[in-house]
Amino acid sequence: MKKILYDNQMFTFQRFGGVTRYFADLMFNLPQEEFCSSMPMKFCENHYATVTYGQKYHSLSFPKNYRIRRRLYQFANMQYAYKAIKFDEFDIFHPTYYDPYFLKTLKRRSKPFVLTIHDMTFERYPQDVLIYDRTIPHKKLLIAEADHIIAVSENTKRDIVELLGVSPAKISVVHHGIRPVVEASPQLFERYILYVGERKGYKNFYPWLSSIRPLLMADPTLKIVCTGNAFTSNEIKLFQKWNVTDRILHISADDREMASLYRHALCFVFPSHYEGFGIPILEAFANGCPVCLSNASCFPEVAGDAALFFNPNDAQSMLDTLRETVKSEALRKQLSAAGLERIKDFSLSNMVQRTCEVYRKL
Numbered sequence: 001m002k003k004i005l006y007d008n009q010m011f012t013f014q015r016f017g018g019v020t021r022y023f024a025d026l027m028f029n030l031p032q033e034e035f036c037s038s039m040p041m042k043f044c045e046n047h048y049a050t051v052t053y054g055q056k057y058h059s060l061s062f063p064k065n066y067r068i069r070r071r072l073y074q075f076a077n078m079q080y081a082y083k084a085i086k087f088d089e090f091d092i093f094h095p096t097y098y099d100p101y102f103l104k105t106l107k108r109r110s111k112p113f114v115l116t117i118h119d120m121t122f123e124r125y126p127q128d129v130l131i132y133d134r135t136i137p138h139k140k141l142l143i144a145e146a147d148h149i150i151a152v153s154e155n156t157k158r159d160i161v162e163l164l165g166v167s168p169a170k171i172s173v174v175h176h177g178i179r180p181v182v183e184a185s186p187q188l189f190e191r192y193i194l195y196v197g198e199r200k201g202y203k204n205f206y207p208w209l210s211s212i213r214p215l216l217m218a219d220p221t222l223k224i225v226c227t228g229n230a231f232t233s234n235e236i237k238l239f240q241k242w243n244v245t246d247r248i249l250h251i252s253a254d255d256r257e258m259a260s261l262y263r264h265a266l267c268f269v270f271p272s273h274y275e276g277f278g279i280p281i282l283e284a285f286a287n288g289c290p291v292c293l294s295n296a297s298c299f300p301e302v303a304g305d306a307a308l309f310f311n312p313n314d315a316q317s318m319l320d321t322l323r324e325t326v327k328s329e330a331l332r333k334q335l336s337a338a339g340l341e342r343i344k345d346f347s348l349s350n351m352v353q354r355t356c357e358v359y360r361k362l
Contacts (some may be wrong), residue, residue: 001036002359005090008041008077009097013070015045018279019118022152022176023096024048029352035359038090040080043073052179085109092362098138103145112147112362119152119276120159121202128201140164147362150174150355152277155298172358175302177351178282178343184259189249192223193322194265194289196258196280199228199235204294204312206238208271209248211315212322216247222326224248225261262287267325267332270294271312278302282346285339290332292321306342308335 006027014020025048027037044050044057045066060069078101085093085105093106093113106113122129122136129136143149143164149171151157157171199205209224216222224247231239231250239245253261262268268284274297281302284291293299294312303309308331310321325331 001034002091003089004030004035004037004359005084005088005093006037006039007081007085007093007095007102008039008044009081009095009099011039011041011044011046011049011096012073012077013097015066016047018277019096020046021048021279022116022118024053025177025179025348026352026355028053029348031352031356035356038084038088040084040088041077042080043076045069045073085111092359095142098135098142100138100141100145103141113145114148114150114358114362115142115146116150116152117143117156117160117276119156119274120163121274121276123163124159124274125202146170148172148358150358152176153298154301156276172354174351174354174358175346176277176279176282177346177348178279178286179348181286182255182259184263184287185256186260187264188251188257188260189223189225189264191221192225192249192265193326194261194268194284195224195226196268196270196283197228199226202273204271204273207315208269208312208318209244210242211318213242213244215319215323215326216244219326222247222266225265226250227253227258227261258283259287262289265289267292267322267335269322270299271310271318273297273312275299281307282343285343285346288336288340290325290335291339292325302346304342306335306338 006023010019027039030037042058045059049055050057060072063069085102090111093102093111095102095113095115143160143166149160151160151171151173152175154173157173160166160171161168195205226248239248262284267290268280269292270278270281271294273294277298281291285306291303291307293303293307293309295309296312308321308325311317
């Protein structure tokens with residue numbers, strides 16, 4: 001039996017997020033007759049590890065600010081990671097992010113490691129990277145040193161090859177999978193378009209919102225519901241300037257509420273210029289939500305013919321696509337059915353098995 005050692009990097013920092021959801025779904029669903037997993041860690045508030053998969057860890061109630069607490073968690077959890085990498089028996093190491101702290105010890109022990117690359121956003125949009133952020137050089141180093149790389153899409157693989165000159169033979173594409181849908185809470189809003197996640201820069205939220213203002217003005221019952229971070233004061237000022245403040249709502253949603261948001265939305269819209277994969281697309285498909293996407297990045301690869309596409313650089317294209325979707329119930333039913341069929345290609349078991357194929361090579 002092969003033992004896979006995962007580190008706690010992202011589980012220390014993320015309470016929610018696509019990276020930790022991916023790793024939790026992977027490590028807790030490995031075929032038990034062939035693989036076992038370990039992730040040494042003492043402190044954790046990550047939703048997927050503690051709630052979804054019921055793992056028991058310690059947490060602190062003070063300080064109240066999570067950003068401060070997680071620094072304390074990082075200091076404590078790093079000791080557990082170092083000790084495991086140095087002394088534990090394992091066959092393959094799979095870090096959950098790009099800190100290269102483990103390289104020297106891993107080399108001394110002659111242990112192979114697999115690296116998952118979720119996207120090349122920082123490399124494509126370096127202007128959005130904070131000056132003190134070391135993600136780009138750290139990722140480049142680990143990509144060079146890894147025994148094998150998992151890319152979550154063909155688009156991400158092409159970016160790795162193009163931007164860093166990595167041999168395609170070193171990279172396996174393993175698409176994300178999605179767990180069965182959860183029971184949904186009651187309907188939360190009437191007549192709304194759903195937007196999920198961050199809204200900065202390459203996400204293209206503000207150009208998209210500007211482009212669809214005529215639709216909002218023409219239909220006073222239509223709203224935009226956003227999840228993710230709460231609106232900033234600058235965003236609220238912008239909404240006021242555009243006279244859409246009462247039409248754009250925010251909610252911090254749990255799993256059941258997210259399922260409800262997808263199931264009752266007129267459509268889910270993803271106007272981003274770039275994504276590594278786009279898990280919300282799968283969530284929308286699984287919940288029968290019609291999907292409208294940019295014809296950019298990995299979106300055509302993930303959605304196939306189950307979504308309606310628009311040009312993210314063309315305001316008229318974005319407006320026309322959304323207007324058509326909102327006004328046509330028949331089109332929405334067609335997209336919903338296509339999404340429910342498309343999601344069959346992205347099962348959790350497929351993701352786990354494809355990843356195990358990579359492990360077996362090492």
